[in-house]
Amino acid sequence: xxxxxxxxxxxxxxxxxxxxxxxxxxxxxxxxxxxxxxxxxxxxxxxxxxxxxxxxxxxxxxxxxxxxxxxxxxxxxxxxxxxxxxxxxxxxxxxxxxxxxxxxxxxxxxxxxxxxxxxxxxxxxxxxxxxxxxxxxxxxxxxxxxxxxxxxxxxxxxxxxxxxxx
Amino acid sequence: xxxxxxxxxxxxxxxxxxxxxxxxxxxxxxxxxxxxxxxxxxxxxxxxxxxxxxxxxxxxxxxxxxxxxxxxxxxxxxxxxxxxxxxxxxxxxxxxxxxxxxxxxxxxxxxxxxxxxxxxxxxxxxxxxxxxxxxxxxxxxxxxxxxxxxxxxxxxxxxxxxxxxx
Amino acid sequence: xxxxxxxxxxxxxxxxxxxxxxxxxxxxxxxxxxxxxxxxxxxxxxxxxxxxxxxxxxxxxxxxxxxxxxxxxxxxxxxxxxxxxxxxxxxxxxxxxxxxxxxxxxxxxxxxxxxxxxxxxxxxxxxxxxxxxxxxxxxxxxxxxxxxxxxxxxxxxxxxxxxxxx
Amino acid sequence: xxxxxxxxxxxxxxxxxxxxxxxxxxxxxxxxxxxxxxxxxxxxxxxxxxxxxxxxxxxxxxxxxxxxxxxxxxxxxxxxxxxxxxxxxxxxxxxxxxxxxxxxxxxxxxxxxxxxxxxxxxxxxxxxxxxxxxxxxxxxxxxxxxxxxxxxxxxxxxxxxxxxxx
Amino acid sequence: xxxxxxxxxxxxxxxxxxxxxxxxxxxxxxxxxxxxxxxxxxxxxxxxxxxxxxxxxxxxxxxxxxxxxxxxxxxxxxxxxxxxxxxxxxxxxxxxxxxxxxxxxxxxxxxxxxxxxxxxxxxxxxxxxxxxxxxxxxxxxxxxxxxxxxxxxxxxxxxxxxxxxx
Amino acid sequence: xxxxxxxxxxxxxxxxxxxxxxxxxxxxxxxxxxxxxxxxxxxxxxxxxxxxxxxxxxxxxxxxxxxxxxxxxxxxxxxxxxxxxxxxxxxxxxxxxxxxxxxxxxxxxxxxxxxxxxxxxxxxxxxxxxxxxxxxxxxxxxxxxxxxxxxxxxxxxxxxxxxxxx
Numbered sequence: 001x002x003x004x005x006x007x008x009x010x011x012x013x014x015x016x017x018x019x020x021x022x023x024x025x026x027x028x029x030x031x032x033x034x035x036x037x038x039x040x041x042x043x044x045x046x047x048x049x050x051x052x053x054x055x056x057x058x059x060x061x062x063x064x065x066x067x068x069x070x071x072x073x074x075x076x077x078x079x080x081x082x083x084x085x086x087x088x089x090x091x092x093x094x095x096x097x098x099x100x101x102x103x104x105x106x107x108x109x110x111x112x113x114x115x116x117x118x119x120x121x122x123x124x125x126x127x128x129x130x131x132x133x134x135x136x137x138x139x140x141x142x143x144x145x146x147x148x149x150x151x152x153x154x155x156x157x158x159x160x161x162x163x164x165x166x
Numbered sequence: 167x168x169x170x171x172x173x174x175x176x177x178x179x180x181x182x183x184x185x186x187x188x189x190x191x192x193x194x195x196x197x198x199x200x201x202x203x204x205x206x207x208x209x210x211x212x213x214x215x216x217x218x219x220x221x222x223x224x225x226x227x228x229x230x231x232x233x234x235x236x237x238x239x240x241x242x243x244x245x246x247x248x249x250x251x252x253x254x255x256x257x258x259x260x261x262x263x264x265x266x267x268x269x270x271x272x273x274x275x276x277x278x279x280x281x282x283x284x285x286x287x288x289x290x291x292x293x294x295x296x297x298x299x300x301x302x303x304x305x306x307x308x309x310x311x312x313x314x315x316x317x318x319x320x321x322x323x324x325x326x327x328x329x330x331x332x
Numbered sequence: 333x334x335x336x337x338x339x340x341x342x343x344x345x346x347x348x349x350x351x352x353x354x355x356x357x358x359x360x361x362x363x364x365x366x367x368x369x370x371x372x373x374x375x376x377x378x379x380x381x382x383x384x385x386x387x388x389x390x391x392x393x394x395x396x397x398x399x400x401x402x403x404x405x406x407x408x409x410x411x412x413x414x415x416x417x418x419x420x421x422x423x424x425x426x427x428x429x430x431x432x433x434x435x436x437x438x439x440x441x442x443x444x445x446x447x448x449x450x451x452x453x454x455x456x457x458x459x460x461x462x463x464x465x466x467x468x469x470x471x472x473x474x475x476x477x478x479x480x481x482x483x484x485x486x487x488x489x490x491x492x493x494x495x496x497x498x
Numbered sequence: 499x500x501x502x503x504x505x506x507x508x509x510x511x512x513x514x515x516x517x518x519x520x521x522x523x524x525x526x527x528x529x530x531x532x533x534x535x536x537x538x539x540x541x542x543x544x545x546x547x548x549x550x551x552x553x554x555x556x557x558x559x560x561x562x563x564x565x566x567x568x569x570x571x572x573x574x575x576x577x578x579x580x581x582x583x584x585x586x587x588x589x590x591x592x593x594x595x596x597x598x599x600x601x602x603x604x605x606x607x608x609x610x611x612x613x614x615x616x617x618x619x620x621x622x623x624x625x626x627x628x629x630x631x632x633x634x635x636x637x638x639x640x641x642x643x644x645x646x647x648x649x650x651x652x653x654x655x656x657x658x659x660x661x662x663x664x
Numbered sequence: 665x666x667x668x669x670x671x672x673x674x675x676x677x678x679x680x681x682x683x684x685x686x687x688x689x690x691x692x693x694x695x696x697x698x699x700x701x702x703x704x705x706x707x708x709x710x711x712x713x714x715x716x717x718x719x720x721x722x723x724x725x726x727x728x729x730x731x732x733x734x735x736x737x738x739x740x741x742x743x744x745x746x747x748x749x750x751x752x753x754x755x756x757x758x759x760x761x762x763x764x765x766x767x768x769x770x771x772x773x774x775x776x777x778x779x780x781x782x783x784x785x786x787x788x789x790x791x792x793x794x795x796x797x798x799x800x801x802x803x804x805x806x807x808x809x810x811x812x813x814x815x816x817x818x819x820x821x822x823x824x825x826x827x828x829x830x
Numbered sequence: 831x832x833x834x835x836x837x838x839x840x841x842x843x844x845x846x847x848x849x850x851x852x853x854x855x856x857x858x859x860x861x862x863x864x865x866x867x868x869x870x871x872x873x874x875x876x877x878x879x880x881x882x883x884x885x886x887x888x889x890x891x892x893x894x895x896x897x898x899x900x901x902x903x904x905x906x907x908x909x910x911x912x913x914x915x916x917x918x919x920x921x922x923x924x925x926x927x928x929x930x931x932x933x934x935x936x937x938x939x940x941x942x943x944x945x946x947x948x949x950x951x952x953x954x955x956x957x958x959x960x961x962x963x964x965x966x967x968x969x970x971x972x973x974x975x976x977x978x979x980x981x982x983x984x985x986x987x988x989x990x991x992x993x994x995x996x
Contacts, residue, residue, distance in 0.1 A: 021205075022943035022947065025320070026319060026320045027208055027319050029201055032201070035195055035198070038193060039191060039193050042193055046191065058379065058380075061396065062396075065397050066189060066449075067189065068729045068730065072733065079913070083913050083939065087939025087942075087943065090936075106916070109917025110921070112852075113917065117853075118723060119726055120723075139318075142319075150330070152308065152328050153192060153194065154192050154193060161330065162318050164316070165315055188407075190449075213560070225947075228877070230563075231898045238564065245415070253438065253441025253444075254445055268434035272418070272422075275415065275419025276420070276423070278419075282354055283354065283355075283356075283557075283564075284557060285557055353537075355541070355544070355561075357537060358540070358651060359536060359651050359652060361533055361651065367525065367529075371519075374523045375523060378521070390715050391782060391784075394728075394783055395781065397729050397732045398781075399521065401733065401736065402519055402523070471650075481663055482662070483662075484637075485527065485640075486523070486525060496648070496650065520781065521781075522777070549888050570896065577751065581747050584770070585777065586773070588770075600770060604751065608752070610751075611752055615687075616889060617892055618889075685900055687896060687897065689869060689872045691865065691872055691983050695865075699857065703857050706855045710855065731853065734853055816969075825994065826982050
């Protein structure tokens with residue numbers, strides 16, 4: 001099964017040079033992180049709607065628990081998606097061109113933790129701004145223009161998208 | 167903690183009426199399923215590149231295992247994302263308007279299983295066509311126009327995207 | 333490692349023709365989905381017992397959270413088990429004989445979401461009726477007679493079981 | 499939210515006294531562990547079928563990897579299901595009546611590890627015998643008679659089932 | 665790919681004879697279980713701090729839910745880590761020398777369930793004593809001396825550590 | 831349930847200021863990452879032992895797959911543990927004092943990906959050096975002296991440990 005002879009396989013080496021999972025498969029897309037932040041914002045909105053109710057029944061209480069639980073999961077997803085692109089795609093050339101990247105990613109990690117601990121909408125909105133900035137740098141680094149548009153579902157916030165050629 | 171009085175909360179009821187998780191939070195986006203199929207196609211390409219090598223070293227063998235393992239995970243993700251939109255968003259109005267939906271979703275489940283069992287690129291390409299058809303119906307049902315563009319990363323296949331207003 | 337020669341392996345092909353995971357291994361048993369619904373019913377009972385208490389201590393509150401968290405997990409399990417049998421075992425012959433299957437599975441998905449959002453026992457009981465109907469069709473389609481018996485643990489509800497030959 | 503007054507809630511205490519999750523919800527059923535062992539046996543059969551092939555194509559190789567991967571997962575499930583019943587349901591009365599229980603559960607853990615490391619059918623068959631013995635004790639301890647029947651799917655092995663009253 | 669000739673590989677057999685995962689890789693360290701119990705204690709402390717507040721805002725409520733959710737996860741980790749060492753490393757020689765082991769592990773499983781159901785610090789402290797006892801036996805069985813020291817972070821409890829040679 | 835009045839809770843705010851999960855619970859310990867790297871080294875050793883065999887049986891092949899699969903999991907764990915401490919504990923004071931931290935963590939992410947893609951022991955040894963450097967900085971930043979000792983199990987490598995007071 002194993003042959004002692006090693007052959008330099010250029011195709012594989014090339015694949016290794018760039019990389020969404022660390023296969024590396026080179027499919028990176030910040031949209032997954034952006035959707036995860038949008039979901040956190042939406043869940044904060046729903047949590048705040050619940051709070052405004054005068055009376056609370058068990059179903060409201062159960063829903064509050066579910067909303068907090070989902071917010072945890074989407075917070076984890078933001079961290080996971082951003083740190084994957086940072087650890088697998090961002091290399092010396094990107095760091096040289098965008099020296100803010102380490103600090104930006106670190107502040108996304110810290111702010112996601114704050115957003116998990118909080119039900120304050122301002123924190124999740126600030127997190128979205130940072131994740132959009134990351135998306136903007138990402139697409140620029142790949143030579144893609146970007147535009148800003150409202151996402152086509154609640155919470156109807158502005159996202160940075162790559163300009164695609166139809 | 168629990169008040170016996172029940173109050174009809176119109177905001178919450180409205181949220182319940184439509185819904186990416188079953189919170190329901192109403193954030194549905196077929197792009198997650200589309201990226202997962204793209205990843206399966208890409209992994210099949212890498213598996214086929216590996217096969218063409220004349221000599222095999224242990225690292226190639228380990229990489230083959232990793233590629234198969236990732237293909238399993240992305241296959242599960244396709245199923246999960248499509249069945250979530252089907253089970254939580256697709257309701258009587260959508261079924262009346264697009265009677266092919268049950269059959270389409272069922273064939274996506276079956277074809278994803280085949281794509282997990284296979285390294286044949288034609289099967290994953292056929293799966294992509296079906297998932298794109300699903301995305302097309304989804305965006306239409308929300309009153310959004312769609313367009314077709316090449317995804318901005320390997321495997322550079324055509325995806326159905328919603329037309330956003332910048 | 334890879335031989336160019338392809339051999340038609342009838343045993344493997346046969347295995348592919350029918351299939352609990354998409355290996356396919358042909359081990360399908362709706363009992364896993366049925367136990368998951370029973371657990372949801374049981375958790376709803378415990379949630380309702382808690383609600384009836386006049387005073388609430390922190391441990392009750394923590395238990396309420398745990399019960400809601402577990403109900404989420406078992407709801408996910410119902411969806412996963414049913415959609416796996418539907419996507420891997422239910423094929424054209426079963427659909428021709430039981431044309432209600434797509435609609436039944438879709439309504440199980442929708443009702444499980446409702447049962448996750450609710451603490452109303454009627455919803456989980458209605459879900460159990462649908463999952464039992466699915467089990468009944470499943471065993472019939474395999475030529476097995478079924479019977480109805482009380483499950484030997486709380487919540488002591490009626491389940492559809494296959495008749496086995498001792 | 500928290501009231502200082504503690505109320506002895508007999509219903510909850512009763513629930514705590516006996517316990518499939520550690521909620522405790524009192525729904526224990528060894529069938530989940532039994533199905534997991536059956537699946538391991540089935541996967542070993544499929545692995546051995548594959549081995550007998552004279553020529554190997556990439557799809558066979560990928561399938562071998564998938565079979566091994568699934569066997570890992572079902573091995574983990576056997577351990578998880580058995581140790582849950584042992585840790586939450588088996589208490590002093592059961593241990594007094596069935597003094598072999600600690601040793602039996604420990605040997606199930608060890609043998610499951612061996613079955614994960616091996617493709618030898620005898621090991622998984624020996625594991626099934628132990629898990630069936632565990633199921634037999636379990637149902638006896640709950641005052642239920644048992645019977646032995648062939649499971650209604652591959653690998654068509656004998657399982658211990660509780661006798662239910664239709 | 666498969667050669668019929670079997671070779672007795674002593675290195676592999678030796679690896680099989682002793683074993684933290686069931687590879688077996690022989691890396692076992694009770695510190696993971698000990699840290700998990702410390703975390704449960706810490707979470708109980710934070711839960712009790714929260715309870716002492718006179719007024720409760722939504723963020724406190726969300727934090728209570730997060731604390732309970734994390735306590736579940738670390739409880740699962742205690743069970744998983746201890747039962748892995750018990751099932752893979754503890755064999756006849758260790759059982760002969762430390763006959764209390766089955767009973768000790770069983771009581772750790774039961775007490776972890778209690779600690780998951782409770783916010784009473786005494787229960788988690790009693791669990792720590794048992795897990796420390798397990799660590800002590802473990803290191804002794806490997807011929808390592810142990811010492812007791814305060815862990816260098818909250819909740820600043822005493823842990824059993826192996827004596828290492830700098 | 832929710833009181834409108836907000837009370838500044840100093841205890842909770844303090845807890846928020848410093849923090850192994852983002853609760854924050856302040857229990858951080860790089861030993862989990864260090865054990866995960868040791869496991870990767872050990873798995874590479876076992877993979878290389880397997881390669882040296884002249885003849886290969888199916889069980890060897892299955893073991894190769896299991897070893898690669900475990901290496902993936904422990905690689906993920908290295909990334910997860912290090913990025914958690916970096917994102918939740920490392921803040922401005924630590925960054926000012928140890929300006930290498932962003933670069934060090936980034937290189938740990940990249941090198942872990944390489945270690946997942948490879949069976950070359952040098953890569954995992956280089957990863958260990960980096961993770962040990964991270965542990966050293968971590969303990970220093972908490973005012974703890976460190977020492978270097980051989981870990982008390984295979985692969986018997988040198989680890990940085992905090993000096994504890996017995």
